[in-house]
Amino acid sequence: MDITELQVFIPVFCIIGASTFTLRAVFLYILPEVMDSSVLKKGLSSVSNSLLVALVIPFTFFINGIFTPWRVEVLALIIVVPLIWITKKPGLSLMIALCIFLGLDFIFI
Amino acid sequence: MFPIIPSILIFGLIFGYTGGNADLPLLLVSSTSFIIFAGTAQFFIILAIIQGDPILTIIITAIVINLRHLLYGAALHDTIKTKGIKKILVSYFLTDEVFIVSAELKKKFLAKEVLENDIEVEDCLIGAGFFAWIVWNICTIVGYLFSDLLVNLFTISSEFIVAGTFLGYLVMQWKNFPTERIFIVQVAVLGFFLSFWFQSSLLLIGILLLGAFIAMFEQHRKNTRLERMEVH
Numbered sequence: 001m002d003i004t005e006l007q008v009f010i011p012v013f014c015i016i017g018a019s020t021f022t023l024r025a026v027f028l029y030i031l032p033e034v035m036d037s038s039v040l041k042k043g044l045s046s047v048s049n050s051l052l053v054a055l056v057i058p059f060t061f062f063i064n065g066i067f068t069p070w071r072v073e074v075l076a077l078i079i080v081v082p083l084i085w086i087t088k089k090p091g092l093s094l095m096i097a098l099c100i101f102l103g104l105d106f107i108f109i
Numbered sequence: 110m111f112p113i114i115p116s117i118l119i120f121g122l123i124f125g126y127t128g129g130n131a132d133l134p135l136l137l138v139s140s141t142s143f144i145i146f147a148g149t150a151q152f153f154i155i156l157a158i159i160q161g162d163p164i165l166t167i168i169i170t171a172i173v174i175n176l177r178h179l180l181y182g183a184a185l186h187d188t189i190k191t192k193g194i195k196k197i198l199v200s201y202f203l204t205d206e207v208f209i210v211s212a213e214l215k216k217k218f219l220a221k222e223v224l225e226n227d228i229e230v231e232d233c234l235i236g237a238g239f240f241a242w243i244v245w246n247i248c249t250i251v252g253y254l255f256s257d258l259l260v261n262l263f264t265i266s267s268e269f270i271v272a273g274t275f276l277g278y279l280v281m282q283w284k285n286f287p288t289e290r291i292f293i294v295q296v297a298v299l300g301f302f303l304s305f306w307f308q309s310s311l312l313l314i315g316i317l318l319l320g321a322f323i324a325m326f327e328q329h330r331k332n333t334r335l336e337r338m339e340v341h
Contacts (some may be wrong), residue, residue: 002165006137006160010144012164016154016171017144023175025200028182028189042328043321046296047184049213049289050320051301053296054313055255058304059272065308071267077276093277094270101269 072108076101114239114244116274120182122146123267124155125252126259131159135253143251146242147204149310161180174310180317181208188230199231202238209278210237281295292327296320 060077061069080097084090121142128138133155141151150171157167181203188211189199201213211234252259283293301315307315 001227002195006134008164009137010140012168013141013144013154015168017146019168019172020145020147020150020175020178021200022323023172024178024182025196026182026201027179028186028200029196034292036161039328041187043325044184044186046292046320046324047180047317048209048294049282049293051209051313052275052282053293053320054316055275056272056279057300058275058312059268059295059303062304063266063268065304067305070206073266073272075124077269077272079302080273080276081280082207084277085284086288087197088281088284090277091113093275093280094273097269097273097276101265102263 072104073101076104112212113241113274116270117206117241117244118248119270120267121248122252122259124148124151125249126256127152127252128155128249129253129256131155133158135250138253139246139249142246143242145171146201147171147175147178148246149205149246149313153310170218177202177314177317179309180321182207184208185211185230185234190231194237195231198235198238202235202242204241207234207241209275210234213278228331245335275290292320292324295323299323 026031060074061067076097080093083096084093122140126139129137137158138155145151145154153174153260154167154171157170182200185203185208211230214230214233280295281288296316296319297318300312303312303315303319
């Protein structure tokens with residue numbers, strides 16, 4: 001990639017960056033002002049739970065869109081659930097999952 | 110914010126590694142991090158550049174990927190009352206990870222657990238966002254510079270890292286908010302079946318929209334039931 005191509009991409013990044021910023025700002029400050037309904041508010045309050053589900057379920061059972069449940073990683077993630085429940089430390093879930101995964105990996109493979 | 114850092118750290122390294130491995134210039138790879146600062150869109154942009162996709166396709170797809178921010182912004186709107194420069198900073202820093210932190214804080218605020226400390230949600234959001242921005246940019250550069258050494262680190266799948274990072278928060282949502290359990294199950298089942306047909310950002314946007322529709326439908330049913338009871 002030469003310097004001319006690089007000069008082309010920097011403005012492209014600025015356009016994408018500006019549009020991303022505008023999207024965030026418009027929906028953070030302007031649009032909700034005109035929406036005053038308990039139904040809409042309930043819908044919007046569900047976003048955080050939906051996001052968590054969207055980041056956990058597909059990424060646990062699927063790799064590149066292919067259903068692959070029979071993996072040591074899935075077993076590690078299932079074991080993590082009761083540990084988080086007991087310890088009440090959600091932030092440590094990745095660390096615990098990694099430790100369990102490495103342990104299982106060492107035992108089975 | 111610290112619990113979210115491992116995810117940002119690993120994905121920053123993978124992002125830098127992807128650019129370095131494809132022999133793209135460091136300025137190009139790292140400029141996406143400090144200008145755009147939207148992980149999923151950045152991954153798409155770099156992969157599209159590697160594949161030689163047209164610029165218009167890159168711009169339009171990146172904007173579509175970032176459409177999920179409309180739901181994040183709208184969901185946090187009631188909590189954020191800031192003005193001026195803080196308003197701009199909040200808009201710039203509102204990423205997936207920062208949204209999770211903010212949503213958790215919002216719930217604590219509503220439960221009045223943190224009011225005594227006199228902390229505003231927007232200040233936490235800016236602090237968390239700035240910290241995430243620093244970590245993301247440093248990791249992009251480190252991942253790029255040490256792409257040859259990082260090959261062995263990425264034997265653990267990125268899917269596992271994402272699921273492991275957010276699983277704990279989902280478990281705690283389930284534990285602390287019993288009224289949300291039916292909703293979580295509904296969205297999880299839908300998300301599971303959608304995963305057979307859709308991937309990455311399209312799947313994420315689909316689950317967010319379907320989740321919002323389910324919640325709105327339930328609220329509408331509840332409102333109608335209350336109205337009927339009042340009539341009777």
